[in-house]
Amino acid sequence: MTQKRSAGLLLFRRAGAAAAGPVAEVLIGHMGGPFYEHRDAGAWSIPKGEYEPEEAPMAAARREFEEELGLAPPEGPYLPLGEVRQRNGKLVTVWAVEAELDPAAVVPGTFRMEWPPRSGNVQEFPEIDRVRWCPPELARQLLVPAQADFLDRLAELLGHQE
Structure with missing residues (x-):
């Protein structure tokens, strides 16, 4: 069995003079579908998605950003934040990029799944049902x-640039 891998882009906006740190806000998305519908904590993610071994992680991050949000990925520079292993075993690689994005402009991609389970009914759900700056x-x-x-790594990276 091959290791599942995801790649994504973490958008950020810099802080003003009165803010406590180098990052004012990051853009995160609430995962779509019935499993996360009534959850908040732990149900948000950096826009990302799976890729196959033959695809370059950066290309996957840019492709998945567009698939999940329906918007072209912002231009770089991209700051590498490395990778983490999630509890489900998936290895996630992320780059940060400073950019603006209007959450109202997001047109999420969709996925199909049988719901409710074993019902025979296939329904379509948004990959991400909402995004927000926070x-x-x-x-x-x-x-x-x-x-x-990734938030700690971004703060550390930007702290060293100032």
């Missing part, structure tokens, strides 16, 4: 736990 402290509470490491 400060890193709030994002840490909402994100899939392993992905919070």
